[in-house]
Amino acid sequence: MKKQTLVITYGTFDLFHDGHYKLLKRARDLGDQLIVGVTSEIFDQNRGKLNVQDELMQRVNNVKKTGLADKIIIEEYEGQKINDIIKYNVDIFAIGSDWKGKFDYLKEHCEVIYLDRTKGISSTELRSKKSGIIKLGIIGYGRIAERFIAESKFVSGVNIEGVFGLNLSRVKLFAENHELSFHTTNFSTFLEKVDAVYIASPHLTHYEYTKKALAADKHVLCEKPLVLNVDNATELYSLALLKDRVLLEGIKTAYSPGFLRLIGLAKSGLIGTIKNVDATFTKLVNQNCRELNAKEAGGSITELASYPLLAAIKILGRDFENFYFYSYFDSEKKVDLFTKFNLTYSNSIFTGKVGLGVKSEGDLIISGTKGYIYVPSPWWKTEFFEARFENPEYNKKYFYKFEGDGLRYELAEFISLINDRKKTRANYKLKVDDTIQIIKIIQAFIDKENVKEI
Ligand code: C2G
Numbered sequence: 333m334k335k336q337t338l339v340i341t342y343g344t345f346d347l348f349h350d351g352h353y354k355l356l357k358r359a360r361d362l363g364d365q366l367i368v369g370v371t372s373e374i375f376d377q378n379r380g381k382l383n384v385q386d387e388l389m390q391r392v393n394n395v396k397k398t399g400l401a402d403k404i405i406i407e408e409y410e411g412q413k414i415n416d417i418i419k420y421n422v423d424i425f426a427i428g429s430d431w432k433g434k435f436d437y438l439k440e441h442c443e444v445i446y447l448d449r450t451k452g453i454s455s456t457e458l459r460s461k462k463s464g465i466i467k468l469g470i471i472g473y474g475r476i477a478e479r480f481i482a483e484s485k486f487v488s489g490v491n492i493e494g495v496f497g498l499n500l501s502r503v504k505l506f507a508e509n510h511e512l513s514f515h516t517t518n519f520s521t522f523l524e525k526v527d528a529v530y531i532a533s534p535h536l537t538h539y540e541y542t543k544k545a546l547a548a549d550k551h552v553l554c555e556k557p558l559v560l561n562v563d564n565a566t567e568l569y570s571l572a573l574l575k576d577r578v579l580l581e582g583i584k585t586a587y588s589p590g591f592l593r594l595i596g597l598a599k600s601g602l603i604g605t606i607k608n609v610d611a612t613f614t615k616l617v618n619q620n621c622r623e624l625n626a627k628e629a630g631g632s633i634t635e636l637a638s639y640p641l642l643a644a645i646k647i648l649g650r651d652f653e654n655f656y657f658y659s660y661f662d663s664e665k666k667v668d669l670f671t672k673f674n675l676t677y678s679n680s681i682f683t684g685k686v687g688l689g690v691k692s693e694g695d696l697i698i699s700g701t702k703g704y705i706y707v708p709s710p711w712w713k714t715e716f717f718e719a720r721f722e723n724p725e726y727n728k729k730y731f732y733k734f735e736g737d738g739l740r741y742e743l744a745e746f747i748s749l750i751n752d753r754k755k756t757r758a759n760y761k762l763k764v765d766d767t768i769q770i771i772k773i774i775q776a777f778i779d780k781e782n783v784k785e786i
Contacts, residue, residue: 337363339424340416340442342407344371346384346488347465348394351428351450356400358447359426367420368395369407378410380735382744383488417441429511430485452513453491466490466551466747469526471541472533473497473506476555476739480530481510483739489747496522497533523548528750530582530743531555534622535629539564542579546571551578553746556638560629561775562768569764578749580742583638586646586762587741590714590732594707595646597730602719604702607680609647611640611696613712614670614687623688624667631667632686633657633777639712640684641770642762643696648680650769655776657783660690671777713738 341359345352360366370392376384386394388406395401405416417425418441425438428449438444453465468490470477477495484492494514497503507515516522523529523544528551531541539559545552546568558581559565572579585591598606613636617623623630644652652675659668669689675682685692694709703721707714715734720727735741749759777783 336365337423338365338367338420339363339426340367340369340413340420340422341426342369342371342413343427344376344381344384344488345391345395346386348386348391349453349465351453351491352394353398353400354450355426355428355447356395356398360400362424362426362445365402366400367403367405367416367422368401369405369413369416370395372406372408375408375410379486380733380740381486381488382740383747385489413438414441449511451511452493466750467493467525467527469493469522469529470495471497471522471529471531471537473499473502474532477506477530477532478510479737480532480739480743483736484743486736486740487743487747489751490743493526494522519544520548523550526550528553528578528746535560535634539568542568543571546575546577546579549575549577551746551750553578553580553582553742555582557581557634557771557774558767559771560634560778562772565768565771569768576753578746578753580746580749580759581638581762581767582739582742583642583762584738584742585639585712585714586642587745588714588734588738589741590717590734591646591712592761593730593732594705594714594717597717597719598647598698598700598705602702603698603700603704605679606647606698606700608699609643609680609682609697610684610699611643611682611711612685612692612694612709613637613639614685614690614692614694616691617688624662624665624669626666629778630665630688632659632671632688633668633673633774635688636686637671637673637684637774637777638770640686641773642766643711644675644682644684645766645769647698648675648677648682650765652677652682652769655773655782657777658786659783660786662689668777673773673777675773 339359339362392404395404422442424443424445426445426447429446430449432446435444481492494512495503495506496516500517503515529545531538531554538554542552542554622628623635654676657671657673659671662669670687672685696707696711698705705717705719707717713734716731718729
């Protein structure tokens with residue numbers, strides 16, 4: 333008797349939808365029998381998948397209900413796929429095209445087929461659900477938008493539907509490359525098709541796009557800096573409140589587990605009273621890029637200061653008394669290539685250093701009366717830190733995984749705030765007032781307040 337063709341596929345299958353059903357159907361049609369691996373909570377945690385909402389049993393039941401799976405197994409550990417394929421003598425491994433190339437290593441053991449993923453998620457199907465999938469559109473098609481798409485695969489409960497931009501051929505290409513269901517250069521058309529937007533366009537466009545999106549009742553996640561002056565920021569947050577929409581600034585560090593633990597530890601009293609914080613972020617860029625273009629609000633402070641300022645505000649608070657900037661400017665480009673700045677508080681001092689044309693060690697040091705916490709570069713992707721004391725016997729190391737390039741943390745926070753709107757008011761990770769204080773400092777620099785050029 334001819335051996336039956338056995339197909340295997342894997343997934344989380346959270347908030348089970350049309351795209352999942354079609355994938356299972358196509359996988360089943362490739363052979364005679366289908367095994368479906370459903371990810372366990374621990375496995376999803378380990379691979380950095382965030383915001384999974386349904387429990388494992390619920391997800392298994394949803395797959396079962398399709399009647400397409402001949403066998404359901406649980407995926408519990410990294411490397412299990414190879415073992416399953418050998419154990420069950422699998423002929424074909426099938427998975428959605430969003431994973432293209434990622435599972436080629438299995439070709440040694442069986443045939444690997446990437447099936448077209450479902451682009452848009454149908455709204456009629458979602459409306460019947462309590463907490464559906466958020467349809468998100470991207471504004472912009474640059475490097476950060478690319479990275480955002482890759483990271484969004486690791487956040488459950490969101491589907492990237494389409495892209496908006498001013499250049500038709502660029503948005504078209506972007507949508508094709510990332511299998512999005514639409515692209516457009518018309519902002520109203522764009523807004524009609526989504527529930528929420530991610531703004532990854534140049535700084536000076538943030539205000540207009542955020543305002544229009546909120547006015548059209550859309551939730552907004554905007555890359556840092558949200559805007560470059562406090563009046564604009566206050567206006568946008570008031571509009572968000574009025575419209576009962578989420579407006580979140582995308583400073584990824586603020587939402588990452590390592591940074592949140594670091595703040596907790598620093599404030600626990602372990603290193604005594606905190607008296608000083610030093611935070612540095614430098615990134616050398618090439619001469620002709622947007623980051624060094626004064627007309628596009630380029631410069632080290634506008635580009636990079638959100639990160640050190642986040643550390644200042646989160647560790648020492650919002651009530652600084654004075655600030656001073658010491659800057660090395662490019663005389664032709666009229667942008668700061670390096671700026672060292674101090675915030676003085678009644679009882680403590682903060683020093684930040686940012687540079688696009690000067691390189692330095694990107695670490696963070698929190699100094700207290702009993703000891704200090706050292707966070708090595710890149711501290712803004714907080715993964716490892718050490719509490720150090722006069723007597724090194726008491727030193728203690730801490731480790732938290734920082735997944736991917738971290739954009740998934742801001743997206744996951746955004747989605748969970750949308751799903752539980754009340755949390756917005758209590759959003760402790762980056763409060764509206766925190767954002768406003770950060771913008772206040774950036775604005776002061778732009779207005780040349782207390783800036784000494786060297
Ligand atoms: N899928 C799809 N169309 C969508 C969404 C998902 O075809 N609009 C496919 C995915 O490509 C995947 C399957 O449905 O093949 C399950 O998707 P998820 O539940 O998101 O699981 P995923 O994170 O892709 O896990 O070991 C787990 C696997 O690596 C895949």
